[in-house]
Amino acid sequence: MKNLPPLKSLQVFLYAAQNNSFKAAAEKLFVTQAAVSQQIRLLEENLKCQLFDRDSKQTRLNAKGKLLIPYIEQAFEQIAHGINAVAFEPSAxxxxxxxxxxxxxxxxxxxxxxxxxxxxxxxxxxxxxxxxxxxxxxxxxxxxxxxxxxxxxxxxxxxxxxxxxxxxxxxxxxxxxxxxxxxxxxxxxxxxxxxxxxxxxxxxxxxxxxxxxxxxxxxxxxxxxxxxxxxxxxxxxxxxxxxxxxxxxxxxxxxxxxxxxxxxxxxxxxxxxxxxxxxxxxxxxxxxxxxxxxxxx
Amino acid sequence: MKNLPPLKSLQVFLYAAQNNSFKAAAEKLFVTQAAVSQQIRLLEENLKCQLFDRDSKQTRLNAKGKLLIPYIEQAFEQIAHGINAVAFEPSAxxxxxxxxxxxxxxxxxxxxxxxxxxxxxxxxxxxxxxxxxxxxxxxxxxxxxxxxxxxxxxxxxxxxxxxxxxxxxxxxxxxxxxxxxxxxxxxxxxxxxxxxxxxxxxxxxxxxxxxxxxxxxxxxxxxxxxxxxxxxxxxxxxxxxxxxxxxxxxxxxxxxxxxxxxxxxxxxxxxxxxxxxxxxxxxxxxxxxxxxxxxxx
DNA sequence: AACAACACTTAAGATTTTCTAATGTCATGA
DNA sequence: TCATGACATTAGAAAATCTTAAGTGTTGTT
The missing domain is CATH 3.40.190.290 (D-Maltodextrin-Binding Protein; domain 2)
Structure with a gap:
């Protein structure tokens, strides 16, 4: 539970991975593409490993990224469920x-x-x-x-x-x-x-x-x-x-x-x-x- | 997946809940207890509901807080597992x-x-x-x-x-x-x-x-x-x-x-x-x- | 009852993180 | 060759988060 990377960078990573594009992620998050790029870099520096392959025409998740995604996906799903449970419960x-x-x-x-x-x-x-x-x-x-x-x-x-x-x-x-x-x-x-x-x-x-x-x-x-x-x-x-x-x-x-x-x-x-x-x-x-x-x- | 509360506030909430004390959480997070107090308030405002009972001697999770905790606990566990999977894998x-x-x-x-x-x-x-x-x-x-x-x-x-x-x-x-x-x-x-x-x-x-x-x-x-x-x-x-x-x-x-x-x-x-x-x-x-x-x- | 101790709250300002805007790089295709 | 599209980089602006310092309420002690 200690020394987690910045949580925001994980959220951005999730969007980027799900869309296979930094630009698309940026649009969905209502920020600029530069912000996404920086967050991904931040995360990669933090984990000391690349998560995307950028060498050729398209940016794609590499093996490490693919390994990470299901964990992050589930984590954010859990959070969303929790929020639904307490925040959006009408007339409790x-x-x-x-x-x-x-x-x-x-x-x-x-x-x-x-x-x-x-x-x-x-x-x-x-x-x-x-x-x-x-x-x-x-x-x-x-x-x-x-x-x-x-x-x-x-x-x-x-x-x-x-x-x-x-x-x-x-x-x-x-x-x-x-x-x-x-x-x-x-x-x-x-x-x-x-x-x-x-x-x-x-x-x-x-x-x-x-x-x-x-x-x-x-x-x-x-x-x-x-x-x-x-x-x-x-x-x-x-x-x-x-x-x-x-x-x-x-x-x-x-x-x-x-x-x-x-x-x-x-x-x-x-x-x-x-x-x-x-x-x-x-x-x-x-x-x-x-x-x-x-x-x- | 939209409109999640600030992720940092969730992390602080987790620590506070696990320790049943804002002060203890603050120490473990290496911040002041004021910071914890503010983050909890931020989260409660965001969710539009109280998560802790403060009325009497000790601050304790209330019903809503108890409902939320397992989701947040699991989410951060997932994240930690994911990080372990990619970051701390020696000689992959x-x-x-x-x-x-x-x-x-x-x-x-x-x-x-x-x-x-x-x-x-x-x-x-x-x-x-x-x-x-x-x-x-x-x-x-x-x-x-x-x-x-x-x-x-x-x-x-x-x-x-x-x-x-x-x-x-x-x-x-x-x-x-x-x-x-x-x-x-x-x-x-x-x-x-x-x-x-x-x-x-x-x-x-x-x-x-x-x-x-x-x-x-x-x-x-x-x-x-x-x-x-x-x-x-x-x-x-x-x-x-x-x-x-x-x-x-x-x-x-x-x-x-x-x-x-x-x-x-x-x-x-x-x-x-x-x-x-x-x-x-x-x-x-x-x-x-x-x-x-x-x-x- | 007065007082210290304790845990939390609040507000103002400092610090850090995250964002935008502008510009740069590189590959692709007309 | 030049335009285009996607991402990277930078500096400075904006926002989020923290600390300091003072305030509130409860508890326990003298």
């Missing part, structure tokens, strides 16, 4: 979360009290919303989405692996023989989302039954009413295991036939990259990850 | 390697030509040496050692996982029935190093034979003469698989009984941390890792 004591409807009501609302208690200074706001609109329009800090994690231009971090399971209320199961035939005769509360449909197809082929043998009672893309109907003993339904974890633990719902379909569609935290450096987001991510990881089911 | 066109005797003669010497051809500017020197003396005394760039990778004060990087196998020349095997009894009746060329001894004990217990049933013909801690004797058909020997890989491939030695003892003792590259940032070391590490990884045995 407000946390605006947008999540799909089901996650908000089944996971976040029931559990958020623990987080709120650990972070009393934070004012937490939810925007239940199934569409992932532009972060700029929405003015939210972080989104929770179900999907494959491919959100162009945004950083996404997988929260947990998920599977689709078949659940029903113990109420409805008591009234029927619990063999395959009785179960598929129960009304199906059907989620028409593509990943759930995939699971239903898999279920049918696994147990060698025809899709037409299942009789659908309710069709929607929103898990919340499906789960509520299932709780009320209205039928069986295929749902994300994470969303019903709490109901399984309490016994209000049970996993029927121990069927599970591993789906690549799962929960992701999604936001522009620099949001993840904010203090409030780091706290929220840590809390949510722990919550889902410690889930004993 | 000489590569001095110290390795244990067996590695030098069985692995390095036979293969080094490929490396030399890719890096004609490098003058390569070997110091076969089984003792790991201080790097300062020895004046070598890098060491290759067999062990567990615990070299206090030095960075060590595992090259490959190893196992101890039982080998013999096809010459000697032709002349005997290849059953267990015939094999253990062959003379044992015995490596008395502790990891090999462990393998021999494991071998005996695996095949339920008494240690005394093996008759030792040669005892040494150096694998080279053992392997040479084995090649000449003088007996069987337990050796590191890596060291005889070439002989196994060519058929000069064969793996007897397909016995293998997974040992935690294996090859490590060892050097002071900053050596690993030198261009010549990075090239050598890359080449050696590839060589061992691509080893088809």
């Amino acid at each position: 004591n407000e946390l605006r979360i947008t999540a799909i409807h089901s996650v908000t009501s089944l996971l976040l609302i029931p559990q958020i009290n623990n987080f709120q208690m650990d972070n009393p200074e934070l004012s937490i706001q939810f925007s239940p919303n199934n569409k992932l609109e532009s972060f700029k329009e929405l003015d939210v800090d972080i989104a929770i989405r179900r999907g494959l994690g491919d959100y162009p231009g945004l950083e996404s971090r997988k929260l947990i692996d998920d599977s689709i399971i078949l659940v029903a209320s113990p109420l409805i199961l008591q009234g029927c023989l619990q063999d395959m035939q009785s179960i598929i005769n129960l009304p199906l509360l059907e989620d028409t989302s593509s990943d759930i449909q995939e699971a239903i197809d898999d279920f049918c082929s696994t147990y060698k039954i025809k899709r037409s043998e299942l009789t659908s009672k309710l069709k929607t893309t929103d898990s919340v009413p499906l789960i509520q109907n299932a709780l009320a003993g209205q039928g069986i339904t295929f749902v994300s295991k994470i969303l019903v974890a709490e109901h399984l633990r309490s016994g209000n719902l049970v996993n029927v036939l121990d069927y599970a379909f591993e789906t690549p569609n799962t929960l992701y935290l999604v936001a522009p990259e620099h949001h993840f450096h904010w203090g409030k987001i780091q706290k929220f991510e840590k809390w949510l990850t722990n919550l889902l990881k410690s889930d004993p089911l | 066109n000489e590569l001095r390697i110290t390795a244990i005797h067996s590695v030098t003669s069985l692995l390095l010497i036979p293969q080094i030509n490929n490396f030399q051809m890719d890096n004609p500017e490098l003058s390569i020197q070997f110091s076969p040496n089984n003792k790991l003396e201080s790097f300062k005394e020895l004046d070598v760039d890098i060491a290759i050692r067999r062990g567990l990778g615990d070299y206090p004060g030095l960075e060590s990087r595992k090259l490959i996982d190893d196992s101890i196998i039982l080998v013999a020349s096809p010459l000697i095997l032709q002349g005997c029935l290849q059953d267990m009894q015939s094999i253990i009746n062959l003379p044992l060329l015995e490596d008395t190093s502790s990891d090999i001894q462990e393998a021999i004990d494991d071998f005996c217990s695996t095949y339920k034979i008494k240690r005394s049933e093996l008759t030792s013909k040669l005892k040494t801690t150096d694998s080279v003469p053992l392997i040479q004797n084995a090649l000449a058909g003088q007996g069987i020997t337990f050796v590191s698989k890596i060291l005889v890989a070439e002989h196994l491939r060519s058929g000069n030695l064969v793996n007897v009984l397909d016995y293998a003892f997974e040992t935690p003792n294996t090859l490590y590259l060892v050097a002071p941390e900053h050596h690993f940032h030198w261009g010549k070391i990075q090239k050598f590490e890359k080449w050696l890792t590839n060589l061992l990884k691509s080893d088809p045995l």
Whole structure:
């Protein structure tokens, strides 16, 4: 950590190297080309070695320069991230979360009290919303989405692996023989989302039954009413295991036939990259990850 | 990358934070404490937020400061590594390697030509040496050692996982029935190093034979003469698989009984941390890792 | 309560670093 | 040969950074 060269000269070096031209670097730094030339010379004198080859027509990084660049590049990236983390964090004591409807009501609302208690200074706001609109329009800090994690231009971090399971209320199961035939005769509360449909197809082929043998009672893309109907003993339904974890633990719902379909569609935290450096987001991510990881089911 | 705060102020901030004191930081930076105070103020103004709490007896980092520190710490570490890589690389066109005797003669010497051809500017020197003396005394760039990778004060990087196998020349095997009894009746060329001894004990217990049933013909801690004797058909020997890989491939030695003892003792590259940032070391590490990884045995 | 000790802040001016402007060098291509 | 483009060099201007010296607030001592 001692005897570092002038830090400014390193910054100039980075620009010069990235542009392969002193002149271009000078323009981007809003200084004259002479200033760049001097800073590079200064750095080279300090390190006692050349960093650019100037012998022929074009100035190019030489071997030593190429070795140095990745270190300097990373260092300045780190600094920029740090600055983003503390300086450009808007309303550091407000946390605006947008999540799909089901996650908000089944996971976040029931559990958020623990987080709120650990972070009393934070004012937490939810925007239940199934569409992932532009972060700029929405003015939210972080989104929770179900999907494959491919959100162009945004950083996404997988929260947990998920599977689709078949659940029903113990109420409805008591009234029927619990063999395959009785179960598929129960009304199906059907989620028409593509990943759930995939699971239903898999279920049918696994147990060698025809899709037409299942009789659908309710069709929607929103898990919340499906789960509520299932709780009320209205039928069986295929749902994300994470969303019903709490109901399984309490016994209000049970996993029927121990069927599970591993789906690549799962929960992701999604936001522009620099949001993840904010203090409030780091706290929220840590809390949510722990919550889902410690889930004993 | 735009609009970074003055880099000097970040450096001062780092010192102040690490010492929890402006005065201590000032001393380490060889400036007055007033200068530190001003730099910190400058940074705080630039970021438009406080980084230290000054209200009570001691100046301490506050939440924002604690969030920023790891970024700045890492950034300056990166810079220091980069500087070490290019500036303090002594004799960049000489590569001095110290390795244990067996590695030098069985692995390095036979293969080094490929490396030399890719890096004609490098003058390569070997110091076969089984003792790991201080790097300062020895004046070598890098060491290759067999062990567990615990070299206090030095960075060590595992090259490959190893196992101890039982080998013999096809010459000697032709002349005997290849059953267990015939094999253990062959003379044992015995490596008395502790990891090999462990393998021999494991071998005996695996095949339920008494240690005394093996008759030792040669005892040494150096694998080279053992392997040479084995090649000449003088007996069987337990050796590191890596060291005889070439002989196994060519058929000069064969793996007897397909016995293998997974040992935690294996090859490590060892050097002071900053050596690993030198261009010549990075090239050598890359080449050696590839060589061992691509080893088809 | 008065006072010294300590750590940090602030302001003014000195010092050092970094910049610009002007000019020089060298290679390239019309 | 001459114009052009990219970088180097220099002197002096501008800016950033430092020191000195005085000020603030807290702590501990007498």
